[in-house]
Amino acid sequence: NAGVMQNPRHLVRRRGQEARLRCSPMKGHSHVYWYRQLPEEGLKFMVYLQKENIIDESGMPKERFSAEFPKEGPSILRIQQVVRGDSAAYFCASSPATGNYQPQHFGDGTRLSIL
């Protein structure tokens, strides 16, 4: 029973390039969340998606960042024209439904390094 799968585990980009991070939720989960973690910090919520819909993107920067969760395939977090400050670990989580009592299941993250 595979958990949340994220790839790549490590991604190196030069300033100005694009970064694409992928997340496949657990089987049967239709809700996906993206979080960012800076060194020595807790996770910061970025965006919450259901299939083909962005439900809450209140934590996502207005520029350069976008997310999607298509009908088929993984959820994608896309960062355009990356800058040094984008260096962080990006975690995806999934849950079977929304609501107050649903724990979120996390992947092992993508470590993004910007040169």
Next chain:
Amino acid sequence: SQQGEEDPQALSIQEGENATMNCSYKTSINNLQWYRQNSGRGLVHLILIRSNEREKHSGRLRVTLDTSKKSSSLLITASRAADTASYFCATDANQAGTALIFGKGTTLSVSS
């Protein structure tokens, strides 16, 4: 803004001892959750306590919640070296309980 704040930031104990971590939060919540993160890995859900619950147990874990003080504690009894990790509390950010707000975590080191 930071919702959950864990205390202490770091804790070092010997195997067999108990470890207690505290979490304070600012706004009303529907539930509070504790997660563990091993170095270089994702977060593992440990336990969820609802706002109308005061205490919950799971194996060697005991969580308390005091909504009047907006605080929670996580107790790990008879700690093992494998318990070495960072521990985070998380609260729901909105009425729908979708986004989680995490504290900065407590780093626990258990030496044998």
